Amino acid sequence: MAEVQIMTGNTAAATAAKLCQVQVVSAYPITPQTSVTETLSQFIESGELKAEYVRVESEHSAMTVCISASTVGARVFTSTSSHGLLYMHEQLHWAAGSRLPIVMCCVNRGVGAPWSIFNDQQDSISQRDTGWIQFYCRDNQEIIDTVIQAYRIAEEVYAPVMVCYDGFVLSHTMMPVCIPDAEMVASFLPPYKPHTILSPDNPYNINPVLFPGMRKNSAGILCDGYMEMRYKLQEALEKARDVIIATGIKYSKLTGRDYSEMLWRYKTDDAEVILTGMGSIATEATVAVDQLRQKGIKAGVIGVRVFRPFPRIAVQQALKNAQAIIVLEKAISYGFEGALCSDIKAALYGTGINPPLHNFIAGLGGRDVKAREISEAVQASLTEMKNKNAQNKTIWINCRK
Amino acid sequence: MEKKDKNISAMSTPAIGEAGFTGDWRDMRPVINHGKCIPSVKNKPACYLCWLYCPEGVIKTGIPVEIDLNYCKGCGICAEECPAKAITMVSEGG
Amino acid sequence: MPENLFKINKEEYMLPGNRSCQGCGLSLSYRYALKALRENTILTLPACCLTVLHGLYPTTSVTIPCLNCTFASTAASAAGLVAGLNATGKTDTTVVAFAGDGGTFDMGIQALSGAAERGTDFIFVCYDNEGYMNTGTQRSSATPMGAITTTTPILTKEQHKKDMLKIMEAHDIAYIATTSPAYPIDLYDKFVKAKRIKGTRYMQICVPCPPGWGYPPRDTVKIARLAIETGVFVLFEMENGKFRFTGRSKSLAEKGNRLPLINYIERQDRFKKISEEQLSLLQKFTDNKWNEYLKKAEG
Numbered sequence: 097m098a099e100v101q102i103m104t105g106n107t108a109a110a111t112a113a114k115l116c117q118v119q120v121v122s123a124y125p126i127t128p129q130t131s132v133t134e135t136l137s138q139f140i141e142s143g144e145l146k147a148e149y150v151r152v153e154s155e156h157s158a159m160t161v162c163i164s165a166s167t168v169g170a171r172v173f174t175s176t177s178s179h180g181l182l183y184m185h186e187q188l189h190w191a192a193g194s195r196l197p198i199v200m201c202c203v204n205r206g207v208g209a210p211w212s213i214f215n216d217q218q219d220s221i222s223q224r225d226t227g228w229i230q231f232y233c234r235d236n237q238e239i240i241d242t243v244i245q246a247y248r249i250a251e252e253v254y255a256p257v258m259v260c261y262d263g264f265v266l267s268h269t270m271m272p273v274c275i276p277d278a279e280m281v282a283s284f285l286p287p288y289k290p291h292t293i294l295s296p297d298n299p300y301n302i303n304p305v306l307f308p309g310m311r312k313n314s315a316g317i318l319c320d321g322y323m324e325m326r327y328k329l330q331e332a333l334e335k336a337r338d339v340i341i342a343t344g345i346k347y348s349k350l351t352g353r354d355y356s357e358m359l360w361r362y363k364t365d366d367a368e369v370i371l372t373g374m375g376s377i378a379t380e381a382t383v384a385v386d387q388l389r390q391k392g393i394k395a396g397v398i399g400v401r402v403f404r405p406f407p408r409i410a411v412q413q414a415l416k417n418a419q420a421i422i423v424l425e426k427a428i429s430y431g432f433e434g435a436l437c438s439d440i441k442a443a444l445y446g447t448g449i450n451p452p453l454h455n456f457i458a459g460l461g462g463r464d465v466k467a468r469e470i471s472e473a474v475q476a477s478l479t480e481m482k483n484k485n486a487q488n489k490t491i492w493i494n495c496r497k
Numbered sequence: 498m499e500k501k502d503k504n505i506s507a508m509s510t511p512a513i514g515e516a517g518f519t520g521d522w523r524d525m526r527p528v529i530n531h532g533k534c535i536p537s538v539k540n541k542p543a544c545y546l547c548w549l550y551c552p553e554g555v556i557k558t559g560i561p562v563e564i565d566l567n568y569c570k571g572c573g574i575c576a577e578e579c580p581a582k583a584i585t586m587v588s589e590g591g
Numbered sequence: 592m593p594e595n596l597f598k599i600n601k602e603e604y605m606l607p608g609n610r611s612c613q614g615c616g617l618s619l620s621y622r623y624a625l626k627a628l629r630e631n632t633i634l635t636l637p638a639c640c641l642t643v644l645h646g647l648y649p650t651t652s653v654t655i656p657c658l659n660c661t662f663a664s665t666a667a668s669a670a671g672l673v674a675g676l677n678a679t680g681k682t683d684t685t686v687v688a689f690a691g692d693g694g695t696f697d698m699g700i701q702a703l704s705g706a707a708e709r710g711t712d713f714i715f716v717c718y719d720n721e722g723y724m725n726t727g728t729q730r731s732s733a734t735p736m737g738a739i740t741t742t743t744p745i746l747t748k749e750q751h752k753k754d755m756l757k758i759m760e761a762h763d764i765a766y767i768a769t770t771s772p773a774y775p776i777d778l779y780d781k782f783v784k785a786k787r788i789k790g791t792r793y794m795q796i797c798v799p800c801p802p803g804w805g806y807p808p809r810d811t812v813k814i815a816r817l818a819i820e821t822g823v824f825v826l827f828e829m830e831n832g833k834f835r836f837t838g839r840s841k842s843l844a845e846k847g848n849r850l851p852l853i854n855y856i857e858r859q860d861r862f863k864k865i866s867e868e869q870l871s872l873l874q875k876f877t878d879n880k881w882n883e884y885l886k887k888a889e890g
Contacts, residue, residue: 119678122671148674153705157667160660160702164635164671167658170678186661195506254505291505294656294672296631296684300508301651303659305642311649314512319502319649328505502649511654514608515646522613545596549775550812552611552619554603568607572614572801573809586809 098351100274105266108236108273109175109201109259110135112243114145115281116199119170122150122161126180127213128263129203133175155180159187159200166196167302168295171247171288175201177263178219182207185223188256192227192329194303195291197250197257199243204375204426205263206461214462215263216426217375221403221435223258227329229336230403232374233261234360236271238401241353244276248285248343253336255329262376262426264462280350333405340402358407359414360399363389367396369474370415373424374400374436377459381424383467388474395474400436408443415444420481421453422474428457433490452487454480458494469494514568519553523571525586527564533583537561547575547584595776600626609652611644614808616798616815617718618644619772621689624716624796625655627782632685633676635660635668637694640725641718663698665690666706669713685786686713692733693723695795696755707762707791714785714792717755720800728803728861735823736873737856737865747864751876756795760829765790767829768837771797773815777826777838788830797824805860817855819843822881834887844885852877 103111109132113121121140123133139145148170150161155176162172176184181202191198202220206212220230229249233239239261246257261267276284294302306322313319320328337358344355354360362382364370369388371381378399388395398414400407415421425434432438437455444450454477459465473493480486531537535544537560547564548556552572555565564575576584604625611618617640634657636642642659646652660668669688676684690699695717703715722740723729730740732753739747759767766788770778778796785792799814801807806814818824819839826840836844843849852874856862865873 120671120674122674148678150670150674151709152667152670153701153708156663157670157702157705160664160667161671161674164658164660164668165675165678166671168633168672168675168679168681170675172675187664190661193506292508294633294658295681296633296656299511299654299656301511301645301653301657301659302506302508304507304509304645304648304651306507306648311647313502313510313649317500317502320504320507325505325507332505504649507648509646509649509651511606511652512650513606513652515606515650515652516608516610519608542597549596550619552615552622552772552811553607553609554605554622555607565607570613572811573807574614574619574812577809578812 098274098277098280100272102270103236103273104131104268104270105236105239105261106131106203106268107135108240109243110139111275112240113173114139115276115278116171116244116247116285118147118173120148120150120161120165120172121174122152122158122172123174123176124152124155124158124180126155126177128205128267129175129177129180129201132201132203155183156187159184159191162198163187163191163194163196166198167194169288169290169293172198175203177203178205178207181219181223185226188223188226188228191256193325195254195329195332197247197254197288199246199250199257199259201243202258202260203263203267204260212461215265216460216462217260218427220258220260221427224404224435227255227333228404229255229257229333231257231259231401232403233259233266234375234379234399236266236273237353239266240273240275241347241351241355244281244285245343245347245355249336249339251288252339253332254291255332255336260375265376276351284347284350337405337407357410358402359410360401361414362397364396364398364414367394368419369393369395369422369478370398370418371395371422371424371474372398372400372440374403377424377426377465380465380467381470384470384474387467387471391475393475393478403436406439406443411440411443412447412449416449418451420451420478422456422477423453424456424458424470426459452481455490457490457492463494465494518567519570520567523569524589525571525573526566526589527569527571527573527575527584528587529562529564530583530585531561533581534562535581544580546578546580550574550578599776599779600629602626602629604629604654606652606654609644610646611640612802614801614811616772616800616811617641617720619775619811620718620770620778620796620798623775623779624782625653627779628655628685628687628786631683632687633658633672635665635672635686635688637662637665637690637699638725639691639694641689643725662694664702665694665699666703666715669715670706670709670711673712687716688713689716689718691724692717692719692721693731696732696753704762707759707764707793710790712789714794716794716796718796718798720798720803721752722803724800724803736876737869738861739864747869759793762791763832764793765831766792769795769797769824769826771815771819771824771826773812773819774826774838781828803861806858810858814858817850817858820850821852821855821877822849823852823855823877825881825884827884836884836888844888849881
């Protein structure tokens with residue numbers, strides 16, 4: 097039977113990896129992710145989890161170990177944050193290009209310079225284009241549930257999955273978490289079947305040089321060029337939407353917790369103002385919405401669970417009745433606006449859904465952002481949006497200008 | 498319909514001549530004088546230093562010694578290392 | 592004729608018609624390394640000359656399975672293969688990483704040091720052609736003093752070569768061996784031995800490069816031999832910290848008849864701008880290293 101325990105987000109992540117019976121773990125310490133790897137060390141050294149643990153000398157090597165261990169047929173896990181993720185950048189591309197179902201937790205933290213150990217999402221957002229599926233969790237329950245689903249999704253579409261959650265806000269905060277029992281996870285998650293196993297019986301040369309054009313193999317079949325390989329990765333991520341939903345529905349049936357959509361909703365049925373965001377800031381927005389509703393403003397929240405593949409159709413449907421949209425982000429694409437904001441606008445392009453939209457940049461480097469500050473900023477935006485020239489802008493919240 | 502490969506990631510399979518007939522790269526061809534070549538002279542397996550030092554593995558250790566000119570790149574190491582001076586490099590043009 | 596030539600595995604794992612340059616010292620070395628490593632081996636390689644030798648998709652010139660990895664990650668890639676094989680119960684496969692001097696002395700050193708410190712059960716092979724040859728001969732930390740490269744075109748390299756072997760020795764690993772394509776049987780024997788040993792094994796091959804070093808392809812074996820004869824490269828083995836000279840270097844150490852460095856230098860265009868002072872510094876550097884080895888051999 098599933099049991100409820102009070103635990104941090106990091107313990108939830110490590111517990112999920114254990115439930116998924118990962119075979120190889122490789123990681124490097126970095127705040128605020130460190131306790132994920134410490135907890136897994138405890139599991140492995142105590143014999144609770146039978147796995148190889150490679151205590152590498154860098155995050156670049158951590159992802160490398162995951163890549164090669166996965167290539168020879170092992171289920172692998174790693175986690176990191178911030179500069180650790182950035183140091184892996186090259187290997188993130190390599191993992192996706194190799195079509196390996198690696199699952200990694202990214203405990204979101206701000207990026208230097210200057211140093212910050214506190215939470216924002218600049219780290220994982222800046223890895224958006226590496227070919228990884230990206231989930232954002234709103235609480236610790238979602239962390240454990242998402243990691244378990246991530247393996248099934250990754251191993252079905254052969255693409256790596258990054259499960260992102262906010263540093264400290266979730267990673268170090270105790271919350272009640274319902275832990276699925278091991279038999280349930282085993283029935284939900286079939287054993288890992290690699291698309292290719294590198295072994296002496298299969299003398300492949302994996303990831304060699306490709307020329308721009310296609311080339312025949314020794315059997316005379318015209319094989320893919322680099323571009324076809326890239327097309328297949330794009331196709332896999334596009335197809336991943338259906339897999340994510342099907343997996344979520346299956347998981348929902350087993351646990352009673354709803355993961356049937358790539359978005360979650362809060363008081364949206366009659367909402368005229370939609371606040372949207374990813375991770376804990378979207379949870380904070382639900383409190384702001386309650387405050388706005390007390391003032392008679394019909395607000396609701398759309399939480400974006402999956403950032404890549406981007407839930408284009410779901411976003412269109414969720415926002416079709418919105419009269420104003422606020423996109424809350426803990427990251428920015430410097431020189432323009434938040435990446436989620438750009439993507440939401442792109443998803444709405446040509447649909448006729450064109451309400452005023454403000455992009456709130458908030459909580460960078462762990463700057464506190466209270467529900468009240470959000471609700472006040474929303475009210476100010478709603479007033480400003482009446483002005484035709486102020487219907488589309490980026491606003492820094494709780495920041496001296 | 499055109500046959501397509503099913504690979505979702507790039508993985509090559511082994512075959513001879515990946516770069517084509519690399520014998521085409523040659524401007525000098527090794528020619529063995531079997532009157533000097535030790536295995537031929539002694540009529541038994543011997544020497545084979547040409548086989549040992551060939552970076553391409555295109556020399557056969559038989560009697561007589563044979564070189565696969567389809568793939569020999571013509572580096573000339575065999576001629577340099579032959580203790581009997583039985584191999585000469587001859588211009589492909591001539 | 593060398594009697595032990597006939598004991599060498601006759602199977603060729605590096606197929607003809609590959610993309611290595613004419614007279615490639617690496618190609619010759621690789622042929623024997625693979626013969627010694629033979630079946631039940633998995634290779635991993637960074638971007639380097641071997642990537643080219645292994646060939647373009649969808650065909651490869653090598654019949655041993657291989658995982659290509661990024662430049663800095665070679666030893667970590669091997670560590671992942673070892674972990675994955677252990678985790679899936681395939682513990683009898685030998686994992687071998689091959690990298691050039693750039694992928695070992697320079698960019699690969701962090702992952703290599705990490706894997707060696709952890710005692711990862713694998714063979715790391717550095718084929719040292721003393722520069723970034725795959726990108727067209729740029730300076731690396733393995734380039735010797737006085738050598739012209741495309742990034743030291745006028746002044747030549749002003750520093751000495753990094754002593755990677757000493758760095759690996761400081762890791763107290765199970766086995767260290769140096770080899771040369773001028774002595775393929777010695778190379779073969781050392782790889783056979785390395786395959787039998789458990790723990791981290793480090794092999795360094797002195798690999799002459801005709802286009803990068805500036806000599807005719809036919810002279811590869813001669814140049815490789817001169818490197819040994821002059822003592823600029825020394826053949827030895829270290830098993831559990833115990834040093835011994837091997838092959839030609841052993842008889843040079845016994846007889847004390849090393850050739851002067853100039854015999855090696857004068858045959859290579861890369862040294863055509865070496866100054867008298869550099870040459871004398873390089874000779875002194877070589878002599879000092881040689882004397883260090885003599886001391887080690889005494890125990």
